[in-house]
Amino acid sequence: MPLAIGTRSPRLASSRAHYPDPVKLLAALGLAFLSTLAAQAPIVGKLVTVEGTISVEGVQLPPGYLRVVLDPLGSGNELSAEVRSNGTYTIGSVAPGHWRVSASGAFIKSVTRGEREYSAADVEIGDQAGPPFKIVASTNFASLRVTAPAEPRSTEGILFFFWIGGGPDGPMFPVVPDHSDRMIDGGTIGLPPGSHLVCAFVGVQPWMTPQSSLDFSALRPALESHCQTIQLVEGERATISAIQAPFISADELKRLREKLEQ
Numbered sequence: 001m002p003l004a005i006g007t008r009s010p011r012l013a014s015s016r017a018h019y020p021d022p023v024k025l026l027a028a029l030g031l032a033f034l035s036t037l038a039a040q041a042p043i044v045g046k047l048v049t050v051e052g053t054i055s056v057e058g059v060q061l062p063p064g065y066l067r068v069v070l071d072p073l074g075s076g077n078e079l080s081a082e083v084r085s086n087g088t089y090t091i092g093s094v095a096p097g098h099w100r101v102s103a104s105g106a107f108i109k110s111v112t113r114g115e116r117e118y119s120a121a122d123v124e125i126g127d128q129a130g131p132p133f134k135i136v137a138s139t140n141f142a143s144l145r146v147t148a149p150a151e152p153r154s155t156e157g158i159l160f161f162f163w164i165g166g167g168p169d170g171p172m173f174p175v176v177p178d179h180s181d182r183m184i185d186g187g188t189i190g191l192p193p194g195s196h197l198v199c200a201f202v203g204v205q206p207w208m209t210p211q212s213s214l215d216f217s218a219l220r221p222a223l224e225s226h227c228q229t230i231q232l233v234e235g236e237r238a239t240i241s242a243i244q245a246p247f248i249s250a251d252e253l254k255r256l257r258e259k260l261e262q
Contacts, residue, residue: 051091057138064082164191195229
């Protein structure tokens, strides 16, 4: 069974396959966390209907699997719609504002509406009906293979996590960060193309058992120098080698947590 990221809940399965199963990949990860623009909350009031088409390059997804997803950049709920067999979709009750666009099982390559091109990380939806959106997506994920150093031999597996695009949101965990489901030596994971900050460690340190979901975000300043920025190309494979996990004292971890909460 190949390694892959779950479509909505990232988790890694054990495998040595070179390429991931696109059906189980997380939709549009490459763009889902890249937005550093000023997020504007959707406008409360008039609701509109968003319509469009989506075409998928690469391996085609099973009928009924592909969905277009809108996440508000601000308050509000996620909206989604199943893509019809002819590649069209309709999402109703959308508040005008700024939204992030993704697709289940594929990553977004482009979003256009009429002559205007958008970043999938920030699509502006107005309060008037406009031309349909045209989305181009792909299942040609890049493959990232993670290996462990020969010495010292790792018996616990590899703790692996990453920040998509090196952005501020995250990190994403394809494995449970409590040592119960680590990546095997030579395991492969599918990621969208782009430049990502990835961390791969062998060994066990106290900071690896988080007290809250914010711990790893708080740890980022202390971990960045031990992680790698990897440029992944669509449909191609890269390899990184895990390193010995760094030591971070309890006092330093406490300081980092307090700084994040400020």
